[in-house]
Amino acid sequence: MRWSNRLAQLCVCASVLLVPFVAQAATEEDPxxxxxxxxxxxxxxxxxxxLKPLAKGYQAITPQFLxxxxxxxxxNIGDVGNLANDVLQAKPHxxxxxxxxxxxxxxxxxxxxxxxxxxxxxxxxxxxxxxxLGHWGVRSGPYVMLPFFGPSTLRDAxxxxxxxxxxxYRYMNDIPARNMAIxxxxxxxxxxxxxxxxxxxxxxxxxxxxxxLQNREFKVKDGKVEDDF
Numbered sequence: 001m002r003w004s005n006r007l008a009q010l011c012v013c014a015s016v017l018l019v020p021f022v023a024q025a026a027t028e029e030d031p032x033x034x035x036x037x038x039x040x041x042x043x044x045x046x047x048x049x050x051l052k053p054l055a056k057g058y059q060a061i062t063p064q065f066l067x068x069x070x071x072x073x074x075x076n077i078g079d080v081g082n083l084a085n086d087v088l089q090a091k092p093h094x095x096x097x098x099x100x101x102x103x104x105x106x107x108x109x110x111x112x113x114x115x116x117x118x119x120x121x122x123x124x125x126x127x128x129x130x131x132x133l134g135h136w137g138v139r140s141g142p143y144v145m146l147p148f149f150g151p152s153t154l155r156d157a158x159x160x161x162x163x164x165x166x167x168x169y170r171y172m173n174d175i176p177a178r179n180m181a182i183x184x185x186x187x188x189x190x191x192x193x194x195x196x197x198x199x200x201x202x203x204x205x206x207x208x209x210x211x212x213l214q215n216r217e218f219k220v221k222d223g224k225v226e227d228d229f
Contacts (some may be wrong), residue, residue: 076112131157
């Protein structure tokens with residue numbers, strides 16, 4: 001199992017998915033909060049003393065153009081999963097855009113180092129199997145804080161395993177190379193979220209829970225979420 005890759009999403013959990021959304025108050029039921037909170041504290045501790053320092057060190061020694069290029073390469077890998085879920089959600093236009101992005105970025109963009117697709121007007125979609133299930137009417141279920149994986153729901157948690165089949169790591173036979181690639185993916189993801197931490201306010205657990213749930217709803221509904229006010 002890719003524990004080190006999930007280590008990213010643990011600490012990404014200290015910020016993940018909260019960039020576009022700042023939650024005002026609890027909007028979803030959290031019946032397992034008594035279990036979720038201790039797991040969150042464990043994840044946050046691991047982030048504070050392990051992953052976050054690594055991410056800061058990576059940013060400090062890596063030139064900006066190289067950091068951007070590496071980030072683009074991992075996003076290009078992620079476009080494979082986006083395309084697969086575009087197809088599963090019966091979104092032909094989005095599938096066409098992500099196919100074109102993959103072709104352009106992998107070839108002209110030198111394995112994705114340069115995001116040629118975006119410069120051509122091909123905006124990246126962000127899809128996963130949890131969103132696919134939500135698209136077809138599967139409810140999210142209770143909020144779940146997973147060790148190493150970070151925030152999730154009863155629907156989204158097992159969907160992570162399905163999505164792993166669209167990633168290259170499980171198909172790499174060279175174990176050291178695979179672990180190095182996973183490690184870089186983890187650090188790149190965490191580094192890209194360092195600036196988002198300033199958005200956290202109030203109780204950290206509650207903020208991240210609400211931000212995650214609101215963001216997931218927004219993504220499943222493709223941004224067509226009714227205003228509660």
